[in-house]
Amino acid sequence: MINEVKRLLWIGILSTLALPAFAETRTISWNPVTTYTDGTPIEAVKTVSYASYWTTDPGLESLTTIAAAITATSTTFDPGVEGMTRGGTVYFTAKAVLNTGEESALSPAISWVVPVVTPPIGDDSAPALDAPKNIGLNGPASTGGTQVWRLTWDPVTTYTDAAPLAPGRTVQYMAYWTDDSALSAASLKQLSSAVSDPALDFDPTRQMTKNRKTYLTVRAILDTGEVSPLSAALLWVAANEGPTAPSGGSVKKKDR
Amino acid sequence: MKRFAGLRMLLGGFAAVLLLAGCGGGGDTPQSVGQSVGPGPSGPVSVVAWTPPTTFNDNAAMDPERDLDYYEIYVRKDPDFTDTDQPAIQVAAVAGTLSPDGLTIVRSLVKEFTLDLIPSLPADSQLYISMRSVGIDRQKSAFMAPILWVRS
Numbered sequence: 047m048i049n050e051v052k053r054l055l056w057i058g059i060l061s062t063l064a065l066p067a068f069a070e071t072r073t074i075s076w077n078p079v080t081t082y083t084d085g086t087p088i089e090a091v092k093t094v095s096y097a098s099y100w101t102t103d104p105g106l107e108s109l110t111t112i113a114a115a116i117t118a119t120s121t122t123f124d125p126g127v128e129g130m131t132r133g134g135t136v137y138f139t140a141k142a143v144l145n146t147g148e149e150s151a152l153s154p155a156i157s158w159v160v161p162v163v164t165p166p167i168g169d170d171s172a173p174a175l176d177a178p179k180n181i182g183l184n185g186p187a188s189t190g191g192t193q194v195w196r197l198t199w200d201p202v203t204t205y206t207d208a209a210p211l212a213p214g215r216t217v218q219y220m221a222y223w224t225d226d227s228a229l230s231a232a233s234l235k236q237l238s239s240a241v242s243d244p245a246l247d248f249d250p251t252r253q254m255t256k257n258r259k260t261y262l263t264v265r266a267i268l269d270t271g272e273v274s275p276l277s278a279a280l281l282w283v284a285a286n287e288g289p290t291a292p293s294g295g296s297v298k299k300k301d302r
Numbered sequence: 303m304k305r306f307a308g309l310r311m312l313l314g315g316f317a318a319v320l321l322l323a324g325c326g327g328g329g330d331t332p333q334s335v336g337q338s339v340g341p342g343p344s345g346p347v348s349v350v351a352w353t354p355p356t357t358f359n360d361n362a363a364m365d366p367e368r369d370l371d372y373y374e375i376y377v378r379k380d381p382d383f384t385d386t387d388q389p390a391i392q393v394a395a396v397a398g399t400l401s402p403d404g405l406t407i408v409r410s411l412v413k414e415f416t417l418d419l420i421p422s423l424p425a426d427s428q429l430y431i432s433m434r435s436v437g438i439d440r441q442k443s444a445f446m447a448p449i450l451w452v453r454s
Binding site: 281290292298299 | 353354355358439
């Protein structure tokens with residue numbers, strides 16, 4: 047290849063169109079590609095098409111095609127049809143392809159947390175599912191090559207107005223970690239897939255940077271698709287080696 | 303964050319958990335979980351003081367106000383503290399006190415504790431005290447060097 051097609055500069059979720067009964071259409075769009083990487087305009091006789099993909103791997107492996115060989119700079123998809131895990135993080139990327147066969151590199155990934163449910167229109171006043179509380183951490187449960195830490199929280203049994211969940215309702219939980227104290231949606235990374243118990247074992251060394259400030263948070267997901275806000279974050283120095291002992295101990299007499 | 307909230311109580315600026323009086327040897331099971339026990343009616347009290355740790359075991363920097371949950375205070379008749387010993391009491395690493403105007407809570411590191419508040423202390427005239435730091439992730443430090451408490 048003499049000239050590499052310029053990388054797509056921007057890609058993002060532009061709009062959302064809610065459809066009934068949890069079906070939904072999302073639109074992903076990107077800037078048109080008009081030049082090669084050296085700035086030379088793509089010849090008029092050549093046509094540009096695009097392919098867009100998603101994956102759960104931030105390294106952009108194992109791509110699933112959303113659309114291929116389209117000339118439009120956007121495409122729509124249904125997260126449910128695509129098989130995206132509700133509440134999970136997926137990554138989008140795209141590339142440009144010329145009719146001569148030249149291809150761009152993949153665009154930088156953009157992450158997106160798949161909404162668990164599309165809020166029903168006119169139901170804004172309904173109480174939200176309560177967020178998990180009392181996030182705790184305990185570990186490491188084992189040593190050696192694998193570190194297993196246990197994240198725990200109180201089970202969610204009520205809505206935010208303290209009304210109990212209807213009998214028979216089941217709750218799952220999705221736990222995330224992030225370096226972002228604001229817990230921005232784009233920064234959240236899943237600790238695992240959804241779990242039914244209010245506890246989750248994970249190995250921080252596989253995902254996190256040791257001794258880096260890390261925020262852990264959990265949200266609840268009702269079997270109806272309702273999703274809670276994120277819990278208050280637990281700030282943790284990831285995979286730390288444990289505290290040293292106090293020092294300089296002394297016993298002294300003091301007046302009451 | 304779980305900080306044994308249900309077990310903690312404020313004691314004159316200290317948040318303490320009274321767990322047990324397993325003293326003089328390891329492996330005792332907790333005898334009681336309860337409210338604070340006030341010091342004797344008169345005279346001075348014995349206070350253990352310490353310097354909070356500021357590093358993890360790999361020497362990485364630690365913020366004790368953020369990363370520590372509580373301390374465990376151990377009491378024995380000899381200085382041979384072991385992992386099977388049970389703490390005599392837990393003391394929160396950070397205490398919240400009302401600001402002078404009463405509008406805000408000021409967080410500060412706890413650096414001392416009144417030993418006489420520990421319930422069911424043995425009557426011995428000399429005891430040994432040690433401590434462990436416990437992180438918010440429940441990791442415990444090694445024992446602090448034992449210190450002799452001469453009671454008079």
